[in-house]
Amino acid sequence: MKTFMQKKEEVKRDWYVVDATGKTLGRLASEIAKILIGKHKPTYTPHVDGGDFVVVVNAEKIYASGKKLNQKIYYKHTGYFGHLKEKTLKDMLKEKPEEVIKIAVRGMLPKNKLRDKRMKRLKVYAGPNHPHAAQNPKPLEF
Structure with a gap:
């Protein structure tokens, strides 16, 4: 029996829409990553980009457990000395x-x-609106 290897010309991409309302940030991100990689398909091949498109709506309504809204910090450096910027998850x-x-x-x-x-x-x-209605995205529940 031969091992199946998907070719990049054979990749068929679907569109999925995910509503982030009330979803935990990390759990949502890991599920979206699986769809983007293509691990949910039986034709998954590690070296071929066989994932699908994902549209996330209501990103402002995600849930963060514990004190993460005030304690989780995002860092950004401008490239100049002393210009390390910090923002909390809430900001x-x-x-x-x-x-x-x-x-x-x-x-x-x-x-x-x-x-x-x-x-x-x-x-x-x-927000709840997106311009990808023409692609007929399928709703995706986690």
Whole structure:
């Protein structure tokens, strides 16, 4: 019996929509990462980018357990001496709720050459509306 290896020309991508309302950030990010990688498909091949598109709506309504809203800190460095910027999760959710989910999902993807390609298939929106209705995304429940 031969081992099946998927080719990049044979990849068929689906669209999924996820409602982040009330979902825990880390658990949501790990499930989204599985879909982006393609591990939910029987044709999964590690070196082929065979994942699907994921549209996340209501990113501003995620849930963070414990004291994470005030204690979880996101760091950003501008490149200049003394310019290390800090923001809490609470501030990030006010200003850029999309970035919170993108950073969490990016951290859960494998650190290889396929990561940037997979991240381009992740679409995150703060509110309930998204412009991808023409692709007929399937609702995805976790």
